[in-house]
Amino acid sequence: MTPLYAQDHDYSAYNVLAVDDIPLNLLLVQKMLSRFNFKMRTASGGQQALDAVAAQKPDLILLDLMMPGIDGFEVIKRLRENPETADIQIVILSALNSNEDVVKGFNVGANDFIMKPIIMEKLLTCVITQLQIVEGKKK
Helix, strand or coil: CCCHHHCCCCCCCCEEEEECCCHHHHHHHHHHHHHHCCEEEEECCHHHHHHHHHHCCCCEEEECCCCCCCCHHHHHHHHHHCCCCCCCEEEEEECCCCHHHHHHHHHHCCCEEEECCCCHHHHHHHHHHHHHHHHHHHC
């Protein structure tokens, strides 16, 4: 079976925001997703992520949980409370991997949860699935 992301599809219309306080993690995610030609933006913390969303609403957010100041759980909570941003697809990328953390992530409104270290195939499949959901919502 051919993976979803191997199909001939133009993803350049999609706006993806990656949020992590560790620059190397952002670089890694950007590298893993570079073949898709998304409009990729990054933020290095919770407040910067909220500001980036306010400036331009992304189709998908790839969000770390453990960040100084506003953590990922709080970012999701704030985005879900705002009618303008409540429908953004959010995938958590985190080293927090206890059952409690995963359940809390989904309870605050995450659409998916990927544990670090990130397995590239899982990230690719997850991102494409989330963007297909975005595409379905637009139709």
